[in-house]
Amino acid sequence: MIPSSPAPAAGPAGRGTGPSEPRHPRPDGRDRYTIGEVASLTGLTAHTLRWYERIGLMPHVDRSHTGQRRFSNRDLDWLAFVAKLRLTGMPVADMVAYAEMVRVGEETVDARRALLERTREDTAARIAELRDTLAVLDRKIAYYHDAVAASGKD
Amino acid sequence: MIPSSPAPAAGPAGRGTGPSEPRHPRPDGRDRYTIGEVASLTGLTAHTLRWYERIGLMPHVDRSHTGQRRFSNRDLDWLAFVAKLRLTGMPVADMVAYAEMVRVGEETVDARRALLERTREDTAARIAELRDTLAVLDRKIAYYHDAVAASGKD
DNA sequence: TAGGAGGTTGGAGTGCACTCCAGGCAAGCG
DNA sequence: CGCTTGCCTGGAGTGCACTCCAACCTCCTA
Secondary structure (H helix, E strand, O other), X not given: OOOOOOOOOOOOOOOOOOOOOOOOOOOOOOOOEOHHXXXXXXXXXXXXXXXXXXXXXXXXXXXXXXXXXXXXXXXXXXXXXXXXXXXXXXOHHHHHHHHHHHHHXXXXXXXXXXXXXXXXXHHHHHHHHHHHHHHHHHHHXXXXXXXXXXXXXX | OOOOOOOOXXXXXXXXXXXXXXXXXXXXXXOOEOHHHHHHHHOOOHHHHHHHXXXXXXXOOEEOOOOOEEXXXXXXXXXXXXXXXXXXXXXXXXXXXXXXXXXXXXXXXXXXXXXXXXXXXXXXHHHHHHHHHHHHHHHHHHHHHXXXXXXXXX
């Protein structure tokens, strides 16, 4: 439950900027992927990739001479970062706002950092909640384990 | 982002069964709460509580002589447990299935334990994912922190 | 006993994040 | 050349989990 990155997601990233992350296994030396290739690399559908672009969550993707999309490694990095943000439960609208700030440039750096810091706190809180939940589940499972014969229990 | 339990959620529980959990702070010795009281105790809306009952996620709630709902401490325990399951991302349909199994009785104990164990694994995996995400966020925040003057970054 | 807060119902509406459709263009293979 | 497979677009549709509506009833306090 909750779609966790299914395909060989392209490692941590952030559109080639940020702390110099190790470039993770990508097919080969290429830098122009079709939408279908990106779909299987990221686990997203082609539909979703087009939709991301339409709503402004993808910076302008390059096109072939006939108008087909050609994604770059930079685009893959960005998508990997977006996948991380998605995991935190951040609404797509907020991610679009972040993407927009990136597009605007330097003067939004503080706002971007603030957004990430808020997200960081949310994520830490969520981890704590889940740990708590795990404890509850463990207690309940243990209970089922050695009280199998009792009746009317949940 | 992600509605985390807002109101004084009534502690961990499981409809009074399971490992004997400490009975958490409840208003007082009462055992008959109106829907509004339960709403503010759980952080759910009255609408949602009625909806839970309609779809079979609540065992039959007691009624006053005039037909108004009167929730018991047992009901609050169950709601607290449901809140935990909700935190794991379990679909409501699965929770309804669990509730149904509880209603059926003893012969579903194995299936219930299996469901909880699957949920437990999902939750543990989710925690790992989030930890990873936290690391990515931390790196990016640190980057923003000491590379504020660089341009065109995300 | 009057008024306002809060309770009841079935069914319709909302917001989010996709997901799919129809109709057409393009690329590579035998 | 024909065929299959893949990509293009705008717009409509889907599934989930609520959320609200209208019309009415009940409880409690002044």
